[in-house]
Amino acid sequence: MFDRTYKGHQYVLDVLASHPERAYQCFGFLPDAFVSLRELLVSRKHLRDTKNMLVAEQLGIFLWGVAHAHSYLQLCEFFQHSLKTVSRYFNIVMCALVSFADEFINLPLAEAECYPFVCSNVLFYPYFMNVVGAINGTHIPVVVNNNLQNPYCNHKGFTSQNVMAALSFD
Numbered sequence: 001m002f003d004r005t006y007k008g009h010q011y012v013l014d015v016l017a018s019h020p021e022r023a024y025q026c027f028g029f030l031p032d033a034f035v036s037l038r039e040l041l042v043s044r045k046h047l048r049d050t051k052n053m054l055v056a057e058q059l060g061i062f063l064w065g066v067a068h069a070h071s072y073l074q075l076c077e078f079f080q081h082s083l084k085t086v087s088r089y090f091n092i093v094m095c096a097l098v099s100f101a102d103e104f105i106n107l108p109l110a111e112a113e114c115y116p117f118v119c120s121n122v123l124f125y126p127y128f129m130n131v132v133g134a135i136n137g138t139h140i141p142v143v144v145n146n147n148l149q150n151p152y153c154n155h156k157g158f159t160s161q162n163v164m165a166a167l168s169f170d
Contacts, residue, residue: 008079009053012060027060028067034059046096053081053089061086062093071143138163 015023016031023031038059041047047055057079065075075086118124118131139160144152152159 008061008081009057011079012054012056015060016056026067027063029063034063041093041096046099047093052085058089058093062090062097065090069141069143074143 015026016034020030020032023029023034027034029037034056038047038055041059042055047058049055061075061079061081064070064078065072070078072083072086072090075081075090076083079086114125114129118128139154139156140163142152142159142161144159149159152161154160154162
């Protein structure tokens with residue numbers, strides 16, 4: 001199963017050193033942003049190189065999986081690591097990123113005034129005068145084991161997870 005000579009960390013380094021558009025297509029990040037995120041995660045001691053895997057590969061596994069909705073098994077095959085290893089590092093990176101929520105996500109204040117965009121538009125005011133954001137849902141394609149697919153099948157016939165996002169008008 002893990003018989004390729006081209007390992008996952010080599011792939012990540014190759015992509016980051018190549019054309020920026022390639023990195024964006026693979027990881028959803030331009031190389032500079034990928035490196036900055038890696039450095040931030042390391043400097044805050046959320047991630048560290050281990051005997052088995054560099055931080056760049058840990059982050060690459062997570063971003064490649066999220067950007068393309070790949071299953072753990074697909075990540076295992078591509079990056080040439082066991083299911084246990086991929087699962088462990090995927091979750092470590094996810095928890096590290098979630099820890100930044102308080103720092104990078106600003107919730108609106110309760111006494112926030114009406115957004116100028118809303119107040120100055122007759123289509124929105126007065127209907128949205130006390131609204132601090134908007135909520136929208138979308139279906140994100142997911143990979144689920146065959147015996148668990150029924151709850152995830154949507155009306156269009158593919159498996160997905162309904163994701164709700166709340167946004168401000170800014």
